[in-house]
Amino acid sequence: xxxxxxxxxxxxxxxxxxxxxxNALSLxxxxxxxxxTYMPSYGVEMRGGAxxxxxxxxxxxxGSPVIGFPEILVAFNRxxxxxxxxxxxxxxxxxxxxxxxPDYRVERKEVRVLPVALNALAQExxxxxxxxxxxxxxxxxxxxxxxxGDIEKVFPKVLxxxxxxxxxxxxxxxxxxxxxxxxxx
Amino acid sequence: MAENxxxxxxxxxxEALAMAAIEAGCRYYxxxxxxxxxxxxxxxxxxxxxxxxxxxxxxxEIASINMLLGAGALGARVMTSSSGPGISLMQEGISYxxxxxxxxxxxxxxxxxxxxxxxxxxxxxxxxATRGGGHGDYRTPVLAPGSPQEMYDLAFLAFDLAFKxxxxxxxxxxxxxxxxxxxxxxREPLPPAPLPEWALTGxxxxxxxxxxxxxxxxxxxxxxxxxxxxxxxxxxxxxxxWEEFMTEDADFIVIAFGIIARIAKSSIRMARxxxxxxxxxxxxxxxxxxxxxxxxxxxxxxxxxxxxxNTGQMVDDVRLSARPGTGIExxxxxxxxxxxxxxxxxxxxxxxxxx
Amino acid sequence: xKQVFSRPPELIDIPSHFCPGxxxxxxxxxxxxxxxxxxxxxxxxxxxxxxxxxFLYNYIDVDTVEAPHGRAPxxxxxxxxxxxxxxxxxxxxxGDLAAIGMSEIIHCANRGENIxxxxxxxxxxxxxxxQMAPTTLLGxxxxxxxxxxxxxNDGYPIxxxxxxxxxxxxxFSARVAVDKIANLRRAKKILFQAFQTQIRGLGxxxxxxxxxxxxNWGLSPVEAARKVEQEMIPYYPLxxxxxxxxxxxx
Numbered sequence: 001x002x003x004x005x006x007x008x009x010x011x012x013x014x015x016x017x018x019x020x021x022x023n024a025l026s027l028x029x030x031x032x033x034x035x036x037t038y039m040p041s042y043g044v045e046m047r048g049g050a051x052x053x054x055x056x057x058x059x060x061x062x063g064s065p066v067i068g069f070p071e072i073l074v075a076f077n078r079x080x081x082x083x084x085x086x087x088x089x090x091x092x093x094x095x096x097x098x099x100x101x102p103d104y105r106v107e108r109k110e111v112r113v114l115p116v117a118l119n120a121l122a123q124e125x126x127x128x129x130x131x132x133x134x135x136x137x138x139x140x141x142x143x144x145x146x147x148x149g150d151i152e153k154v155f156p157k158v159l160x161x162x163x164x165x166x167x168x169x170x171x172x173x174x175x176x177x178x179x180x181x182x183x184x185x
Numbered sequence: 186m187a188e189n190x191x192x193x194x195x196x197x198x199x200e201a202l203a204m205a206a207i208e209a210g211c212r213y214y215x216x217x218x219x220x221x222x223x224x225x226x227x228x229x230x231x232x233x234x235x236x237x238x239x240x241x242x243x244x245x246e247i248a249s250i251n252m253l254l255g256a257g258a259l260g261a262r263v264m265t266s267s268s269g270p271g272i273s274l275m276q277e278g279i280s281y282x283x284x285x286x287x288x289x290x291x292x293x294x295x296x297x298x299x300x301x302x303x304x305x306x307x308x309x310x311x312x313x314a315t316r317g318g319g320h321g322d323y324r325t326p327v328l329a330p331g332s333p334q335e336m337y338d339l340a341f342l343a344f345d346l347a348f349k350x351x352x353x354x355x356x357x358x359x360x361x362x363x364x365x366x367x368x369x370x371x372r373e374p375l376p377p378a379p380l381p382e383w384a385l386t387g388x389x390x391x392x393x394x395x396x397x398x399x400x401x402x403x404x405x406x407x408x409x410x411x412x413x414x415x416x417x418x419x420x421x422x423x424x425x426x427w428e429e430f431m432t433e434d435a436d437f438i439v440i441a442f443g444i445i446a447r448i449a450k451s452s453i454r455m456a457r458x459x460x461x462x463x464x465x466x467x468x469x470x471x472x473x474x475x476x477x478x479x480x481x482x483x484x485x486x487x488x489x490x491x492x493x494x495n496t497g498q499m500v501d502d503v504r505l506s507a508r509p510g511t512g513i514e515x516x517x518x519x520x521x522x523x524x525x526x527x528x529x530x531x532x533x534x535x536x537x538x539x540x
Numbered sequence: 541x542k543q544v545f546s547r548p549p550e551l552i553d554i555p556s557h558f559c560p561g562x563x564x565x566x567x568x569x570x571x572x573x574x575x576x577x578x579x580x581x582x583x584x585x586x587x588x589x590x591x592x593x594x595f596l597y598n599y600i601d602v603d604t605v606e607a608p609h610g611r612a613p614x615x616x617x618x619x620x621x622x623x624x625x626x627x628x629x630x631x632x633x634x635g636d637l638a639a640i641g642m643s644e645i646i647h648c649a650n651r652g653e654n655i656x657x658x659x660x661x662x663x664x665x666x667x668x669x670x671q672m673a674p675t676t677l678l679g680x681x682x683x684x685x686x687x688x689x690x691x692x693n694d695g696y697p698i699x700x701x702x703x704x705x706x707x708x709x710x711x712f713s714a715r716v717a718v719d720k721i722a723n724l725r726r727a728k729k730i731l732f733q734a735f736q737t738q739i740r741g742l743g744x745x746x747x748x749x750x751x752x753x754x755x756n757w758g759l760s761p762v763e764a765a766r767k768v769e770q771e772m773i774p775y776y777p778l779x780x781x782x783x784x785x786x787x788x789x790x
Contacts, residue, residue, distance in 0.1 A: 023195075023366075026195060026366065027195055030195055030368060035368075036195070036367065036368070037365055037366065037367050038195075038365065038366035038367070039361065039364060039365045039366075040364060040366075042220065042221055042304070042360070042364050060454070061450065061451075062367075062451075063447055063448045063449075063450055063451025063452070063528045064361075064444070064447065064448040064451065064525070064527065064528060065361060065365040065367070066361055066525050068523075068525075068527055069527075213618070213621055213622060215617075215618065215621075239621040239622075241617070241621060243614070243617075243647075244643055244644075244647035245643060247611065247614070247643070247644070248611070248614040248617075248643070248644055248647065249614075251607060251608060251611035251614035251615045251618065251644070252614050252615070252617050252618035252621070253618060254605070254607070254608075254611075254615050254618060255587065255605060255607075255614065255615035255616060255617065255618025255619040255620075255622075256618035256619065256621060256622045257618070258585075258605040258615075258618075258619065259585070259619060259622045259623055261622045263618070263622075277608050278608060278611070281606075281607075281608045285605070285606065287605075385585050385603040385604075385605060385619075386585075386603065386623070386626075387581075387582050387583040387584055387585060387602075387603055387623075387626055387627075388581055388582055388584075388601070388602055388603050389582035389583065390582070393581075393601050393602050393603050393604070394603050394604075395597050395603070395604050395605075395606075396604070396605045396606065397588075397597070397604075397605070397606035398606060399594060399606060
């Protein structure tokens, strides 16, 4: 395996399923043989309505699971976008939910912004709540470390019985997210 | 194959520790809720009843530690967990357990102090943990995990040491190690341990037993304390544990524990790429402190940099361990939200001090 | 000739170190008799406390663990959780139980821990030299209330047996005295009842003994016993305040 390192902050508000997709990505990367750390927000932050988690994927032993300046930010709402957008490393990428942040703007030229209308697209395929899965699909397409097939394999672990019930919907959300990124990246 | 798969899990440090405690034979937990260690009691309240154990949420940390004392007096493998403020409240009980030679595991997933401080990771409880914390002349073995895997492994070691030396043992973790998830490889659960010969069970067909820390008669306490001192000396001789990373050819050594050591490892890789021959010594046992390896390394390296997430506590032990005249510097971040140093930051310090 | 009186073997045959006229010895004796009567020695784990009461283990021949000041009910809880079939009792003084250990006793009682608490109330700190206890009577002079206990500064004496009785977890709560033969006899009967409460698994049982402390009260043994009758009993009435006949777990 070639040397590889990336770190991602998933951020949004409680209930948007931020932790869930962080876990799914972690498990899929582990299955692919990478070293992975996952660090959730906890305590006071949890009760402020904000939720975020950091996933580090690497071929070398991982030092800190806490990342001040991530390579990639996935922001599901305005608060989290505003909070983290200026911390993204030069050369880094922001995937922003343009349904909830239509006027997204990152002043720094060296940061790439990829808008995906997550809520709107999720609604189109049948359930707005799938926006997190769609966001994960977008991220997976961007980093190209694991495929949507790897994510599919870990879905039963993170989604439980819901996955069997709504399998097609979940997979569709994942695919649509990935396609959106393909279009714009 | 499936069985093998079950041995590899992706889990949080706190959960890894709780899981290991059960696998190491712990069947009783007493504790009081506090952030950032909530996953430990949550896990154990769910899992202990399944293996015939008991979980009890106490009315305070004071009550928790004394429940630990009572259960430990029966020879059972027992534990509690808390964080800074709660550990302060437990000091009385820990002192009594040490004095009465009652084993038990106390986990401190530490946060910032003094006072209510904050819930960010901290190493500010180093003095409290390694210098006794409670009143009187005693020591407590202190283990400092640097990953979820070590949260798991050191829980086994903690119970080993607690029963081998009849002493309370502390695991001093921090909020990041407790909260982060990483792959953990599990081992076979231990078979039930035989009941120790000092355990209280009811004086059935034997003389009654007494576990106490009060020794009033002339000469009695001194004798007891010296007996305990022998035990501490044995612990200091036999039980130091540490990790060395890239020290073989190192000109400079970083000494750090827990989450900071983890980050410093990456910094050392970075510094090596810049041509700085640095290595890391990570104490795994904070008491007993790994005096010998530090002494040896200090004889041959140009400088030692101690990095801590407090304003400088372990550096005292490093100074006591290193050869006189060794250049020892301290880089610290005062714990609080946002003060966990990045690997670039520590690498920068190395560059500045080692170049 | 028929033997009608003997020392129960649970009571260790050594000279008492307690002050003349102190009631601890009598209460130890009753405890030993109850342990003997129910054949409990081999399955008992006692929890001693801090104060004059700590020396329980010098007199009662059972497995014993010493608790920090006030924490005996928490220690007993730990014991109870590991070995639920054992007989567990704590032996605590008033400073231990009603001051520093108030939180532990209330929560232990409220959990309905199936243990027996023997509470020795002599209204003063004995071992530390006669300071005010939470149970010191109003107006009573102690080493730290040289002008007498004053409610506006020191609050009121606490009636523990009545205080604990209403808690759901409490199966038995009573107050007794050992100042004269009639009270001693009744105390024995009530202590036996408390032990039986635990044996039957009914829940938390509590017996408060009014006790004399001649040394710290500055009285002779006879005067001290009289003080129990004339000053303590009027404020701390004897009797049973709670008596569950069967378990009533919901």
